[in-house]
Amino acid sequence: MGLTTSMDEGTRKALEDLCLKVLTFVNKQPGREARLDQINDQTIGRLSLAWSYDLDTARGQEATPIVVDGRLYTTSAWSKVQAFDAVSGRLLWQYDPQVPMATGVKACCDVINRGAAYWDGHVYVGTLDGRLISLDAKTGRVAWSVQTTDPASKLTITGAPRIVKGRVIIGNGGAELGARGYVSAYDAATGKKLWRFYTVPGEPGKPDGEVSDKPLAELATKTWNGQWWTTRSGGGGGTVWDSMAYDPVLDLLYVGVGNASVWNKGVRAPGDGDNLFVGSILALRPETGEYVWHYQNTPGDKWDYTSTQHMILTTLRIGGQDRKVLMQAPKNGYFYIIDRATGKLISAEPYIPLNWSDGIDLATGRPRIKPEAHYDVTGKPWIALPGSMGGHNWQPMSYDPATGLVYIPAQEIGGLYQNDPDYTSRPIGPNLGIDINGLSLPDDEALKAQVMQSIRGYLLAWDPVQQKPAWRVPNPGFLNGGVLSTAGNLVFQGDMNGGFNAYDARTGRKLWSFDAQDTILAAPVTYSVKGRQYVTVLVGFGGAIGTFGGEVSWKNGLPRHNRSRVLTFALDARAPALPPVSRDIAEPIPTPPAQFADDATIRHGSYLYLNTCMTCHGGVARSAGLVPDLRRSAVIGDKQAFYAVVGEGLLAERGMVGFAKNYSPADIEAIRAFIVSRANKDFSAR
Ligand code: CA
Numbered sequence: 001m002g003l004t005t006s007m008d009e010g011t012r013k014a015l016e017d018l019c020l021k022v023l024t025f026v027n028k029q030p031g032r033e034a035r036l037d038q039i040n041d042q043t044i045g046r047l048s049l050a051w052s053y054d055l056d057t058a059r060g061q062e063a064t065p066i067v068v069d070g071r072l073y074t075t076s077a078w079s080k081v082q083a084f085d086a087v088s089g090r091l092l093w094q095y096d097p098q099v100p101m102a103t104g105v106k107a108c109c110d111v112i113n114r115g116a117a118y119w120d121g122h123v124y125v126g127t128l129d130g131r132l133i134s135l136d137a138k139t140g141r142v143a144w145s146v147q148t149t150d151p152a153s154k155l156t157i158t159g160a161p162r163i164v165k166g167r168v169i170i171g172n173g174g175a176e177l178g179a180r181g182y183v184s185a186y187d188a189a190t191g192k193k194l195w196r197f198y199t200v201p202g203e204p205g206k207p208d209g210e211v212s213d214k215p216l217a218e219l220a221t222k223t224w225n226g227q228w229w230t231t232r233s234g235g236g237g238g239t240v241w242d243s244m245a246y247d248p249v250l251d252l253l254y255v256g257v258g259n260a261s262v263w264n265k266g267v268r269a270p271g272d273g274d275n276l277f278v279g280s281i282l283a284l285r286p287e288t289g290e291y292v293w294h295y296q297n298t299p300g301d302k303w304d305y306t307s308t309q310h311m312i313l314t315t316l317r318i319g320g321q322d323r324k325v326l327m328q329a330p331k332n333g334y335f336y337i338i339d340r341a342t343g344k345l346i347s348a349e350p351y352i353p354l355n356w357s358d359g360i361d362l363a364t365g366r367p368r369i370k371p372e373a374h375y376d377v378t379g380k381p382w383i384a385l386p387g388s389m390g391g392h393n394w395q396p397m398s399y400d401p402a403t404g405l406v407y408i409p410a411q412e413i414g415g416l417y418q419n420d421p422d423y424t425s426r427p428i429g430p431n432l433g434i435d436i437n438g439l440s441l442p443d444d445e446a447l448k449a450q451v452m453q454s455i456r457g458y459l460l461a462w463d464p465v466q467q468k469p470a471w472r473v474p475n476p477g478f479l480n481g482g483v484l485s486t487a488g489n490l491v492f493q494g495d496m497n498g499g500f501n502a503y504d505a506r507t508g509r510k511l512w513s514f515d516a517q518d519t520i521l522a523a524p525v526t527y528s529v530k531g532r533q534y535v536t537v538l539v540g541f542g543g544a545i546g547t548f549g550g551e552v553s554w555k556n557g558l559p560r561h562n563r564s565r566v567l568t569f570a571l572d573a574r575a576p577a578l579p580p581v582s583r584d585i586a587e588p589i590p591t592p593p594a595q596f597a598d599d600a601t602i603r604h605g606s607y608l609y610l611n612t613c614m615t616c617h618g619g620v621a622r623s624a625g626l627v628p629d630l631r632r633s634a635v636i637g638d639k640q641a642f643y644a645v646v647g648e649g650l651l652a653e654r655g656m657v658g659f660a661k662n663y664s665p666a667d668i669e670a671i672r673a674f675i676v677s678r679a680n681k682d683f684s685a686r
Contacts, residue, residue, distance in 0.1 A: 040488030051089025060542020093140035126157030171240025181239030200236035237261030262433030266376030293343030331390025387415020482523025494520020550618025605674030
């Protein structure tokens with residue numbers, strides 16, 4: 001399986017020659033820049049642990065905490081909310097919205113949450129199952145709760161709400177499953193819905209009765225062909241799952257819009273057409289949701305190139321003029337500077353190596369897309385740089401006005417796109433419209449090693465005015481943490497292998513590091529209470545590499561057990577050291593059951609596994625430890641027991657829903673055959 005099937009010899013050779021950068025799909029908040037300088041490039045050596053708190057969910061942690069009046073509010077996996085005394089780390093309250101574990105199957109990239117919002121004595125959180133909840137900030141008691149999604153839909157919430165003018169703005173995710181995206185505003189005091197903006201059109205002639213009806217009818221609908229609104233075609237996508245920003249002077253709310261659904265445009269909306277507003281930035285009036293302008297980074301997206309990445313608003317001196325700009329480094333690999341009053345492109349240059357386009361036409365603002373990138377049209381498999389993980393994902397970047405540099409958690413991870421002649425829409429789990437074989441690592445060990453060597457991540461300091469790199473520091477892994485820069489000439493970033501690091505903002509020299517004992521994906525925050533500066537970061541392996549990227553993380557020396565924590569640092573602090581841990585080594589696979597099926601059945605099972613099971617259980621059934629490793633499962637040796645779990649949903653309350661709506665009993669038996677085959681291969685290779 002993996003890259004070695006459904007591909008001709010020439011393509012495979014091209015892939016090897018390119019030393020390709022494979023992988024995976026997925027996906028992924030505020031200024032990220034703080035004018036605090038007690039902790040600085042001179043005092044950094046005195047920075048030490050002030051307090052730590054062990055979170056109660058062993059899943060990915062992606063939230064950036066917020067601090068108000070000496071209280072630190074954060075969220076954790078499963079949409080839980082915590083309030084801490086920001087100085088002592090004492091837990092003041094925790095709120096658990098009791099998200100049903102079966103909701104996990106709708107999460108493309110782990111059951112994570114990226115943070116809470118605060119307004120007028122209340123803390124706001126969006127839950128994985130689509131609720132928006134207002135909590136009393138002192139007690140954690142629910143003030144109001146509204147359902148923002150149709151529970152029968154594929155939509156989930158992982159992003160942080162934003163508050164603008166007493167309105168709570170919230171989007172959602174689900175464009176890997178088949179969903180139509182939107183962003184909504186609710187009255188912060190009452191939870192009353194005020195407006196909703198659909199980012200892609202619905203069925204023509206059937207308006208939604210929302211503020212988006214007019215711009216969709218006038219601008220967007222004509223950019224779509226086919227029957228994109230139907231289940232098979234994917235619903236259009238364009239989910240608003242993370243980044244938003246607000247400019248109080250221009251009174252504009254900027255909304256980052258995600259990829260199209262399904263990915264494959266040939267299945268979604270064949271032919272020409274930009275498919276507005278996928279892969280775009282939208283500027284809306286926050287009070288009404290009224291459309292003001294849009295800029296589409298990726299017309300007709302077919303590569304999962306979201307524009308949901310973090311947006312930074314600042315003033316830059318460009319060509320002798322002060323320009324009010326919006327800066328974004330979306331997945332597609334270009335660094336964009338946009339006039340945020342008009343939406344007109346000022347400049348765009350690649351911040352990582354890319355191959356889908358040979359530049360952006362400044363007159364039209366459009367990318368020149370290479371013909372071979374249109375895999376849906378050519379019918380030929382194509383290796384894209386970047387792949388669906390993007391040149392930069394949800395991990396926030398930051399801007400330091402003192403250095404004039406933007407600090408980007410950049411990565412080079414390619415991806416293989418190819419049509420799937422057998423594509424069929426499935427009720428449960430992912431629907432991409434492509435041959436998902438390209439999203440898994442090759443089985444061949446040498447080729448796999450080559451792919452792994454080609455994948456890299458680094459902290460990139462980018463000069464936005466010159467549109468060129470200032471410096472680059474390699475990270476030990478390829479998916480790393482969000483970034484914080486401060487007035488102390490410091491850039492803080494955690495990494496995939498558990499280092500929490502501080503760099504000289506001018507030079508990139510590493511000045512300080514702390515072993516957090518587990519992967520850091522989240523961005524740090526800094527704050528001051530009673531004259532003392534603190535830095536806080538969430539630790540916790542998960543997200544995309546914790547779920548479907550399992551087999552990659554295994555080979556990267558990662559801890560196998562998630563150790564989710566809140567860590568807070570200050571100068572000369574004296575918290576006890578973290579309890580020592582041994583670097584985890586995976587237990588050997590127990591003796592697997594004997595194979596019972598023929599090769600064709602195993603191949604069929606592999607195809608079905610990759611399309612549905614991989615999202616949680618890992619590309620080659622090698623879970624990274626967040627969800628059960630199927631090669632070790634007791635039920636793979638028993639046809640009836642396996643069907644009771646995988647078909648009928650015996651363990652649905654524990655998150656493992658039944659897939660009988662997707663697959664026949666014979667299909668599920670083929671999936672079992674594939675997992676048994678995997679277990680036997682890995683057992684004999686031990
Ligand atoms: Ca996506």
